[in-house]
Structures are given as C-alpha cells and as structure tokens.
Amino acid sequence: MSKKSVVPFGPQHPVLPEPLHLDLVLEDEKVVDVIPEIGFVHRGLEHLVDKRDFKDYVYVAERICGICSFMHGMGYCESIEYGMGIEIPNRAKYLRTIWAEMSRVHSHLLWLGLLADGFGFEALFNECWRIREDVLDMLEASTGGRCIFSVNNVGGVIKDMDSAMLHGFVEKFDKIERDLHDVVDTFLNDYTVKSRLVGVGNLTKQAALGLGACGPMARASGHALDMRMLGYAAYGDLDVKIATSDGGDCYARTEVRIQEIFNAIDLIRQAVDKIPAGDLIVPVKGNPTGEFMVRMEQPRGEACYYTKGNGTPYLDRFRVRTPTFANIPAMAEIMKGCDVADIPMIILTIDPCVSCTER
Numbered sequence: 001m002s003k004k005s006v007v008p009f010g011p012q013h014p015v016l017p018e019p020l021h022l023d024l025v026l027e028d029e030k031v032v033d034v035i036p037e038i039g040f041v042h043r044g045l046e047h048l049v050d051k052r053d054f055k056d057y058v059y060v061a062e063r064i065c066g067i068c069s070f071m072h073g074m075g076y077c078e079s080i081e082y083g084m085g086i087e088i089p090n091r092a093k094y095l096r097t098i099w100a101e102m103s104r105v106h107s108h109l110l111w112l113g114l115l116a117d118g119f120g121f122e123a124l125f126n127e128c129w130r131i132r133e134d135v136l137d138m139l140e141a142s143t144g145g146r147c148i149f150s151v152n153n154v155g156g157v158i159k160d161m162d163s164a165m166l167h168g169f170v171e172k173f174d175k176i177e178r179d180l181h182d183v184v185d186t187f188l189n190d191y192t193v194k195s196r197l198v199g200v201g202n203l204t205k206q207a208a209l210g211l212g213a214c215g216p217m218a219r220a221s222g223h224a225l226d227m228r229m230l231g232y233a234a235y236g237d238l239d240v241k242i243a244t245s246d247g248g249d250c251y252a253r254t255e256v257r258i259q260e261i262f263n264a265i266d267l268i269r270q271a272v273d274k275i276p277a278g279d280l281i282v283p284v285k286g287n288p289t290g291e292f293m294v295r296m297e298q299p300r301g302e303a304c305y306y307t308k309g310n311g312t313p314y315l316d317r318f319r320v321r322t323p324t325f326a327n328i329p330a331m332a333e334i335m336k337g338c339d340v341a342d343i344p345m346i347i348l349t350i351d352p353c354v355s356c357t358e359r
Helices: 045-050 069-084 090-118 122-143 163-189 191-197 205-210 250-274 323-335 340-348 354-358
Strands: 004-009 021-027 030-037 289-298 301-310 317-321
Touching (some): 021 323, 021 340, 030 323, 030 340, 069 090, 069 289, 069 301, 069 317, 090 122, 090 163, 090 250, 090 340, 122 163, 163 191, 191 250, 191 340, 205 323, 301 323, 323 340
Antiparallel strands (some): 004 021, 021 030, 289 301, 301 317
C-alpha cells in the first residue's frame, strides 16, 4: 500500500504568476486531495471605503488588480450609478465597452503566454507577449496608462477617443488578428502542446454547475454563461458571441479563451462602427443610500460588485466576489486523481488572479 505524503506547492513556484499555496496530498505521483490556502497578499482595500469619498474610491477599486484594473473600476462605478439612478451618456457606455474588450484581449494574451511558459515553450511565450504589447500601446495611447487607466468615474468616463484613433485601433486589431492565427495553430494543433492539455483536468458540465465555476472555466464545460448577455454598458446594442466547448479539459479552456480573443476584437469593431457622439460624463449630485449589486464579465469570469451607502460621501461597505475565488473549488476538485506533473497546467488554465481574490 502506497504511503501518503503532503507536498506544499507555492506560494513561490516558477509556474505561478502570483502567490497561491496548495497542500497536495500524494500517493506516489498521484494527487488524492488538495487543500488551497489564500491570504498571502491581502491588502484590505475594501476597508478603505470608509476613508475615501465614494467618487475617489474608484481609483482604489481599480488597484485591486493590475490586469483586471479597468473592469474593477467600471464595475464599482456601475454599482454606484445603478444605486443612485444615474444614466451615463451613451458615448461613455461605448467607450467603457471598447476599453473593457481591449482589456480582455490583453489579459487573455498574457495568459496564453504564461500557459506556454508553463509547459516550457519559450518562443510561444514571447510571441504571445509581443502581440500583447500592441494592445498595451493602444491602451496607453487612449488612457495614458498601461496598467492602471483611471478613465472611469462615477457618471461616465473622463477621456475620449476621436474617430481617427478608434479606426486606427481597428486597423491595428486587424493586424493582431492575422498575427494570432499562427500562434493559435500551435496551441490547438501542435502534438507536444496537445499532449500537455488534452484529457488533463476534466471538469464535467454537472460538476462545473455544482461547484459554482464561472467564466471560461464553466464555458469550457458546456455552460453558455456570460454576464455580457445582461446588456450592461453597450453590450445590449452589440452582437455578443459566447465561446463554449464540451471538452471540459485544459485544452477546452485554452480553446475557449482563444476564441474569446477573436470575439472581443469583433465586439471592438462593432462598437467603433456604432459609437454615438455626445457627452462623456454627467454631474453626480447627492450620496449613495441603500444596497446595490451589479454583475460583470471579467476576463476570468463573473465578478459581483456590492456597495452599501448610508447617505454620506463614505460607503458602509464595498465587496467584490471575483471569478478566481469562485473557480478555486472546481480547480481543487479536478486536481484529484491527476499526476503531479499536471498540477501547473490545471492551475494555469483557470487563469488565477490572486490579487483580485485577496484584495
């Protein structure tokens, strides 16, 4: 009979982009149980709502995570706007949508590079990040930042993109789309890459639902769940395509995210074609009162933004339910029975964002 042993994985490990710690219970090379531990980078950002005016807190909210920065600021603003009955200008809705989809593209390209690095394909890693640089350059040109953008504000946005810039970005995304095809072919068709992904970390449709998986993790197991279908921002005016797969393994999760890059580029084109003229922001009068929540589709999945106002400029509570937090139970479950060598691939294919999870 094999003897069980407990092997710590992380928080510092070559394959981990952020400090996630797992205790792996092993029998020889097989994983029989997984005990996740989080909390290594907890910063107490949610507590700052009682020290920062609700209008200024947006700059704290977007610092929950660098990669998810724009949508954290957007989610916080939409929660306050919904609670106060503020209708932002249509142009602001479209600008938020364009920046959100640009953020999705750069986040997925970053993740693709990390996945390639995880199975030792350095040239593929460099190519993914080279393409991503073009997206970051466009974000910098339009917002002034490559990581923290600070264009969201309660009531709308504070920066605009003129027609020349928007159509110039579409041309650049056309080139990015062409460059991606060679990269995609390697991820989806190369024998050595498929040997690391196919059949690894299987999550059934029923298990994904029962464990509360969200985002590409759920969509790769056959659930067409995407909060953009709620129609927030300008998504209600656009043709939103949901990428799904029935595979449920690491390969399927890779396939779904790759398709989401192309879908995001298509949404940017649609938004640029339809964006109306008009104001960027409306005046905000009064203070939030009551409890409010909105749901948004981050690159990693559904995020919930809850705010509780008391009629003063300082909120009683701000709470974020992030997609990585929702996907950790499913991640731990599909690790059971796998080989130790497959642990890095399983972790990476949930696209963990630990700073979002721990705040």
